[in-house]
Amino acid sequence: MADPLATVETKAPPAPARQGSGRWLVLIVPYLWLLIFFAAPFLIVFKISLSTAAMAIPPYTPVFDLAQGFVGLVRGIQEFAVDNYLWLVSDDLYIRAYLSSLWIAAISTFLTLLVAYPLAYGMARAPKGWQPTLVMLVILPFWTSFLIRVYSWIGILKKEGLLNQLLLYVGAIDQPLTILNTNWAVYIGIVYSYLPFMVLPLYAALERLDDTLLEAASDLGSPPSRAFWQITFPLSLPGVIAGCFLVFIPVTGEFVIPDLLGGTGTLMIGKTLWTEFFNNRDWPLASAVAVILLFLLIIPIVLFQNMEQKRAERER
Amino acid sequence: MAGKAVGPVRRSFAPWTDPASKPFIEFRKVTKRFGDFVAVDDLSLIIYEREFFALLGPSGCGKTTLMRMVAGFEGPTEGQVLLDGQDLAGVPPYRRPTNMMFQSYALFPHMTVEANIGFGLKQDRMAKGEIDARVEEMLSLVKLTPFAKRKPHQLSGGQRQRVALARSLAKWPKVLLLDEPLGALDKKLREETQFELTDLQQKLGLTFVIVTHDQEEAMTVADRIAVMNQGRIVQIATPSEIYEQPNSRYVADFIGDINVLEGRIASTGNGVVRLECIGTGATVEVDQDLTAAPGDTAWFAIRPEKISISLDRPQNGTINAVEGEVWDIGYLGDVSVYHVRLPTGATMKATVTNRSRLVERPITWEDKVWLTWTRDGGVILTK
Numbered sequence: 001m002a003d004p005l006a007t008v009e010t011k012a013p014p015a016p017a018r019q020g021s022g023r024w025l026v027l028i029v030p031y032l033w034l035l036i037f038f039a040a041p042f043l044i045v046f047k048i049s050l051s052t053a054a055m056a057i058p059p060y061t062p063v064f065d066l067a068q069g070f071v072g073l074v075r076g077i078q079e080f081a082v083d084n085y086l087w088l089v090s091d092d093l094y095i096r097a098y099l100s101s102l103w104i105a106a107i108s109t110f111l112t113l114l115v116a117y118p119l120a121y122g123m124a125r126a127p128k129g130w131q132p133t134l135v136m137l138v139i140l141p142f143w144t145s146f147l148i149r150v151y152s153w154i155g156i157l158k159k160e161g162l163l164n165q166l167l168l169y170v171g172a173i174d175q176p177l178t179i180l181n182t183n184w185a186v187y188i189g190i191v192y193s194y195l196p197f198m199v200l201p202l203y204a205a206l207e208r209l210d211d212t213l214l215e216a217a218s219d220l221g222s223p224p225s226r227a228f229w230q231i232t233f234p235l236s237l238p239g240v241i242a243g244c245f246l247v248f249i250p251v252t253g254e255f256v257i258p259d260l261l262g263g264t265g266t267l268m269i270g271k272t273l274w275t276e277f278f279n280n281r282d283w284p285l286a287s288a289v290a291v292i293l294l295f296l297l298i299i300p301i302v303l304f305q306n307m308e309q310k311r312a313e314r315e316r
Numbered sequence: 317m318a319g320k321a322v323g324p325v326r327r328s329f330a331p332w333t334d335p336a337s338k339p340f341i342e343f344r345k346v347t348k349r350f351g352d353f354v355a356v357d358d359l360s361l362i363i364y365e366r367e368f369f370a371l372l373g374p375s376g377c378g379k380t381t382l383m384r385m386v387a388g389f390e391g392p393t394e395g396q397v398l399l400d401g402q403d404l405a406g407v408p409p410y411r412r413p414t415n416m417m418f419q420s421y422a423l424f425p426h427m428t429v430e431a432n433i434g435f436g437l438k439q440d441r442m443a444k445g446e447i448d449a450r451v452e453e454m455l456s457l458v459k460l461t462p463f464a465k466r467k468p469h470q471l472s473g474g475q476r477q478r479v480a481l482a483r484s485l486a487k488w489p490k491v492l493l494l495d496e497p498l499g500a501l502d503k504k505l506r507e508e509t510q511f512e513l514t515d516l517q518q519k520l521g522l523t524f525v526i527v528t529h530d531q532e533e534a535m536t537v538a539d540r541i542a543v544m545n546q547g548r549i550v551q552i553a554t555p556s557e558i559y560e561q562p563n564s565r566y567v568a569d570f571i572g573d574i575n576v577l578e579g580r581i582a583s584t585g586n587g588v589v590r591l592e593c594i595g596t597g598a599t600v601e602v603d604q605d606l607t608a609a610p611g612d613t614a615w616f617a618i619r620p621e622k623i624s625i626s627l628d629r630p631q632n633g634t635i636n637a638v639e640g641e642v643w644d645i646g647y648l649g650d651v652s653v654y655h656v657r658l659p660t661g662a663t664m665k666a667t668v669t670n671r672s673r674l675v676e677r678p679i680t681w682e683d684k685v686w687l688t689w690t691r692d693g694g695v696i697l698t699k
Contacts, residue, residue, distance in 0.1 A: 210420070212420055213422050213424060215389055215409070215418070216422035216423075216424070217435070218388075218408070218409040219387055219388075219410070219412075219414070219415055219484075220410075220435050220439055220487070221410045221439030221487070222410055222435075222439045223410050230435075234426045235426055314469070
């Protein structure tokens, strides 16, 4: 930067150019970030997915070696094959794992919404002075390791666990329930872990709701129970949609929760990917699984981005 | 908003003068407290059917609370609110035959204009065809037919206000409550709408209650005005009575522009009050029946347009005449306001209608002038 005083004195001419370059710099930083930390790793994964598994280090061929120069690069590319993708499509294990992941993600997103909505509603209706504390309580679990929190659910859900003991004690059941290592445990784990991602956007939407709209609805003859579905819920829809995407997208690829809480019957693509990668050491196939997962999730991500952008524009 | 010119409607509508009139909305010794704050203080008030009633006062005087008690959003801490003889206690807003036009309009942002207007009718489970017909009727009443399919955020402020009005009128409520309805509009649109409101009210024959802090608005639309202060009603009267015969300095000061000068009662009786006015430094005579003892403190109040200003000395023996010096002139286009400083140090304002197109006015700064007024021009106030 030149002497800032100079800009003040020689008013207009040099200003646009300098402003332009500054803007360009600001724009390039996030793109650079994306290039280094997203595009480049993705290209590497994509490349591996086109390779063939091998008993070697790294466990696939071809491996590019800069020392072989351009010829080596071309020869490597000639070895690329889409066999892994064909395999994924032909073996219904993978298709079932994908569908099952989407299904589990959909159900647990819905369950999370059911739990989060009353919570967010209560927060938004709480006295203004309490609200920051309530928001903090919602994000408080983030201060403990995710892994430890999921592990502790094992202690709660297992046969001799806290939940069964409680239910036996109050007499709700006379035989301990098998919850751990079922899909139910996975749902419980997901709802618990992802609750803040649902509560926060819902709270943001509900908190902005103008109370006079509810008064107007009441004034026009709508009792509170009806006004909720006519006014509150439709106006909180942006929060509902945002929260659902924020839960659905990461849950589809979730690995830790189904691995720790789910049973052999819990089929999720994150677990399949892990098995391919670490048990079978088939990096190319695992990479192909990851690439397809990404493309599956790109659709909801793009939808989500579109919606957020539209909302931002409307609010401007 | 209303159809073509319905012409001036001369109203001989004054149920408040007839002791046989049945109260429509009645507040009986109503008190409303919010914690320690007393919003409405032991207030009784009767509003009659088909009346256009204005609650006027500064913010925090309790006027909005009063209206919200009719709508059902607040309940009285003590006392009763009755509508058509029925105690409203325990009746929730959605069961009251009242509708409100909100200050913020409170239009449902996710619904079209049509859906907003039809909302109340839908709650009553009216048949679809009837709803459509009524919505169409309301749309044409507020001249918004081409905008039926728009969302509120696609409308201008004035259009939104019309949607809000149409929505609150759609159910033909027994009482329409208007909470500062025109506050957000610019002056010209506001004046237009005020006249449209009175037209509409007369055409529909509904009872309107308007809350406003704008005295001009209250004067334009209302049959009667209640001037409020600190949770109490200071005066209830017709606009002209409020303006010409305020009962206190508070009302006189709140409505329009007025000169208020302190003095002591010299004599009363025979319809004439004589006041030793400290402000003017002379005795003021006013045609008025007043019960007060000589020596009591009282105030002489007179509106600026009721004072004549002249360069010529009035005839000897003219009462209600004081000399002063032009201190400041406010040129407002239609009128000029002269601020005249009296030898006592007090200032009086007098307005002169600008009848000619002179740029230079005959009376100018620092001129010695005489202010005169008739005996029925001002009023003596004892509180």
